[in-house]
Amino acid sequence: MENVLKQVFYWMPFFFGIGFIAPLIAQTMNLWHWQAPFGLSTTAFGLIIGGAWGLQTVIRGRWV
Amino acid sequence: MLEDPKLVQDAIKAPVEPALYKPALDSGGARAIPLGRDDGLDRHTRRNLRKEEIEIARQFHGGRMWPYAVAAFGCFALWVSFFPLAIMGYLNLPLACLISCVIATGGYVTSHEAMHSNIARKGEKLRWLNEAVGAVSTIPIVFPFSMARIMHLEHHYHCNDPLKDPDYTDEAPNWWMAIYKTWYNRQPGVDGSIHHYKRILAEMGTPEAQRALKETMLLQLFFMAVLFTMSWNGYAIEAALLWWLPRHVGLSYIRFYLSWAPHHPREGKTGRYENTNLFKSKLGHVMSMGMQYHIIHHMYPGIPNHRTKHAYYAMRHILEARGVDVSPLPPVGGPAVKGS
Incomplete structure (x- = not known):
């Protein structure tokens, strides 16, 4: 159980990216009527940005 | 008297x-x-x-402490009410965000009194109130009372000791670097702020420290669960403005005014x-x-x-x-x- 929780917290920035940042990006774009590039839906675009951002945070240990 | x-x-x-x-x-x-x-x-x-x-x-010891309890429970109830009101569309979100920032920041003041048992001491009739005020006050900043109390008392015992003062990581050469550091110390890979606290608690290894670690983990998981659930149900902006952003504003404000400003410069200054x-x-x-x-x-x-x-x-x-x-x-x- 302890190892599972350690892993959950280790990967938390990635989960945060897809669980919170992705829908936040999508809903903000929808609010301001912005179109996602390459014909993507705003949700798909949010997932790409949020997932990638969270993943780099797991690797680098910094959001920016 | x-x-x-x-x-x-x-x-x-x-x-x-x-x-x-x-x-x-x-x-x-x-x-x-x-x-x-x-x-x-x-x-x-x-x-x-x-x-x-x-x-x-x-x-100057003692005096009327009930306003702290009223403020703690009143603000917490108001902040919790923002969530259903926002979902139902009855809320001015920017205004609610501003109020949530004030609640998140001010909550530390009421919790701080509870950390020092200033509302009621052990064995007193209203001890439960002291503990309850502490518990609800720091939920908006996702900082459980058990951890806050242990770390704050350690700060008092070892104030400005670079190795033993849990708040020493807030030290910065000037005010704008101090503000930057409040944010920097919260980065996942940086040994500052709550990450530093977690490490100290793990090293302490006492039953109280273990309990604080467990409660910290549970509160953080609850925070994430609320953010994720609200976000994937179409309320990501509401979650961001009512909890995520106020938490960050509150933590930075608290770190700056309660830790950096009164203790800068820290180096070598450990006397009473x-x-x-x-x-x-x-x-x-x-x-x-x-x-x-x-x-x-x-x-x-x-x-x-x-x-x-x-x-x-x-x-x-x-x-x-x-x-x-x-x-x-x-x-x-x-x-x-x-x-x-």
Whole structure:
């Protein structure tokens, strides 16, 4: 159980990216009527940005 | 009764006899009385000053603490109500975000009183209220009371010790670097802020520390669960403006005003009269959460936050005698000399 929780917290920035940042990006774009590039839906675009951002945070240990 | 208004007034108005705390000097400037420490006071003078200091401090302990409980529960209830109201569309989100930032920040003040058991001590009838105030106050900043209390008391025990003071990581050379550091220390790979606290608790290994670690983990998981659930149900902006952003604003504000400003510069300043600074806040007394007088809190944690200002003016002459730079906060009506 302890190892599972350690892993959950280790990967938390990635989960945060897809669980919170992705829908936040999508809903903000929808609010301001912005179109996602390459014909993507705003949700798909949010997932790409949020997932990638969270993943780099797991690797680098910094959001920016 | 601890407070007698006449005694307090007398203490404030009492003329200070310089001979009481100025060391006697011979004609050559050498000290006539052997002195112990760097404050230039002999043992007898220090003891007299300490007795007077304790006498004044006694008058400011206690008092009405119920406003802290009302503020804690009222603000928490208001903040929780924002979530259903936002989902139902009855809320002005920018205004609610601003109020949530104030609640998240101010919650630390009420929790802080509970950390020092100033609302009720162990064994007292209202002890449960003390614990409940502490517990609800820091939920908006996702900082469980159990962890907050242990870490804050460690900060008091080892103030400004680079290895033992859990808040030492807030140190920065100037105010804008201090603000930047409040954010930097929260980065997942940086050993600062709550990550630093977690490591210290794990090293402590006591049952209380284990409990604090467990509660921290549970509260963080709950926070994430709420954010994720709201976000994937179409309320990501609401979640961001009611919890995520106020938490970050609150944590940065608290770190700046409750940790950096009153203790900068930290290096080598571990003594009772040097580990905390007096400073003049540009945002004033209320907006700095009373931290201009934080030295009083470190000397007497049992004096509630709202009374540290009055306690400071009552014992200002003693602090000055003990070598504290009191120039940033002169006697009422006097000019401010130093800004920060």
